[in-house]
Amino acid sequence: MTTEVLKVTRSGDEGVLPATNTRVLVTEFEYSRPASVEEACSELAEHGDDARLIAGGTDLIVQMKMERLSPARLISLASVSELRGITADDGLTIGATTSVRSVARSAPVLERYTALAEACESFSTVPVMVMATIGGNIRNASPASDSAPALLAFDAVVDLVSKSGERAVALSDLFTGPGKSVIRADELVRSVRLPRCGAETGSAFVKVARVMADISKVAAAVRVVRDGDRITEARIALGSVAPTPLLAMEAAGSLRDKQVDAALLDEAGRIAASESAPITDVRSTDEYRRRIVATIVRDALESAWLRAGGKEIS
Amino acid sequence: MxxxxxxxxxxxxxxxxxxxxxxxxxxxxxxxxxxxxxxxxxxxxxxxxxxxxxxxxxxxxxxxxxxxxxxxxxxxxxxIGSYGQLDPVQEAFLDEGGVQCGYCTPGMVVMSRALLNENPNPTELEVRHYMRGSLCRCTGYSGIVRAVLSAAEKESSGKAVPVAS
Structure with a gap:
């Protein structure tokens, strides 16, 4: 690099502001841009642990600029066109490098997977939505991901591919901790699949953040399947309230085969709050988060119920 | 490397x-x-x-x-535009006082142009929503939003034409 690097460190800023001049990327690495999934998998097999895949780069490049990550090689997916796009069949298949904004604006997503459209639309800012990819968001395994709760609510399955083969992992089995998942270093996220969603299904995503462009303090995505005045199936997924995006199983179970009224939804919100395990950090306190879970789960359930064709809740 | x-x-x-x-x-x-x-x-x-x-x-x-x-x-x-032939978005930033210190202006112009290319008739809410990632530390957002809406109005009524690069 010809650009001179200026180190700026201010005491007390560690971990909040970058220690480096972010005008340049100081980390040195090799770069390659395979043309196919097969080529990308070969490169991952060869370089695995020392390499990182780069798609949108909205998180990776920032982490590298802050010198929190320094991979020896970046394998760019910019030319792997087979990973991009949304296919609507019985369900929905979203290619890993499909942008968050494409997902938010996709007709089948808007029609049938409303919570996912809302989650992607609530994402950060427009240029970040244009750059960030759904696969990157999954692989990043952030507990504060907006897309993960929505995908969890739809029972998403993640297709992984490597030189040694392919496997499908339920998203609910994928995350193991903040930034951690069962995805191996030699594996690539090919796509995420959502099962069929019929007209009797309704879903909603609600996020609480300081301003819209912020990372969530709390997020909830819910999906309900309606039969008459009852919910026959429900999913409640939460973000930013546990080390991983979380399915509130007990709260969802409390809704099954019950007549829907305000008390039922209130109670599901309370149970979801008790299933959450939030921490206090720069964005919020644990107590606030737990209280907000109860409220936004209840609100999201009501929206989802109405979208599923349910009657107004008095 | x-x-x-x-x-x-x-x-x-x-x-x-x-x-x-x-x-x-x-x-x-x-x-x-x-x-x-x-x-x-x-x-x-x-x-x-x-x-x-x-x-x-x-x-x-x-x-x-x-x-x-x-x-x-x-x-x-x-x-986007050139000396002597500004894009309608740039004209509107001048006319509506959408520029204070000017540092955010290029990013604002780039975002405004992208918005109007995609949505020629945005509402004020749509402008604010689309531009939420562009920060102005002079906090001159009112003038910026007015400028985008004014450019949109002029372009959609045929009074101004975007300047292609």
Whole structure:
């Protein structure tokens, strides 16, 4: 690099502001841009642990600029066109490098997977939505991901591919901790699949953040399947309230085969709050988060119920 | 680090340059091409000052690897309008007082142009929503929003035509 690097460190800023001049990327690495999934998998097999895949780069490049990550090689997916796009069949298949904004604006997503459209639309800012990819968001395994709760609510399955083969992992089995998942270093996220969603299904995503462009303090995505005045199936997924995006199983179970009224939804919100395990950090306190879970789960359930064709809740 | 030869189109002109893997699009635009309209603000994708169009979509050039724009079309603020022939968005920023210190303005213009290309008749809420990633520390948002709405009105009524690069 010809650009001179200026180190700026201010005491007390560690971990909040970058220690480096972010005008340049100081980390040195090799770069390659395979043309196919097969080529990308070969490169991952060869370089695995020392390499990182780069798609949108909205998180990776920032982490590298802050010198929190320094991979020896970046394998760019910019030319792997087979990973991009949304296919609507019985369900929905979203290619890993499909942008968050494409997902938010996709007709089948808007029609049938409303919570996912809302989650992607609530994402950060427009240029970040244009750059960030759904696969990157999954692989990043952030507990504060907006897309993960929505995908969890739809029972998403993640297709992984490597030189040694392919496997499908339920998203609910994928995350193991903040930034951690069962995805191996030699594996690539090919796509995420959502099962069929019929007209009797309704879903909603609600996020609480300081301003819209912020990372969530709390997020909830819910999906309900309606039969008459009852919910026959429900999913409640939460973000930013546990080390991983979380399915509130007990709260969802409390809704099954019950007549829907305000008390039922209130109670599901309370149970979801008790299933959450939030921490206090720069964005919020644990107590606030737990209280907000109860409220936004209840609100999201009501929206989802109405979208599923349910009657107004008095 | 092995250098990479990239071919791309910059403001309508074909370019062929060797880049380091860790060079960013912002570095190429500002330091190699001397197009200093694109501004360095936060450097971590949070302020929108470095926004440019890549294949017609607004991207943050401070977090895009230059090597990744191989084969793509980049338009910076210099490619939107020109001296003596401003884009309607730029005219509107002047007319409506959408510029205070000016540092965020190139990013704002780039975002405004992208918005109007996609949605020629945005509501005020749609303008604020689309532009939420572009920060103005003079806090001159009212003038900026007025400018975008005014440009939209002029373009859709045929009183002004976007200036293609």
């Amino acid at each position: 092995n250098k990479h030869l990239i071919k791309f189109v910059l403001n309508g002109e074909p370019r062929e340059i060797l880049v380091e893997p860790n060079e960013l699009l912002m570095n190429v635009v500002r330091e190699r091409e001397s197009l200093t309209g694109t501004k360095y603000g936060c450097g971590i994708g949070e302020c929108g000052a470095c926004a440019v169009h890549v294949d017609g979509q607004p991207l943050l050039s401070c977090i895009v690897l230059a090597a990744d724009v191989d084969g793509r079309e980049v338009v910076t603020v210099e490619g």
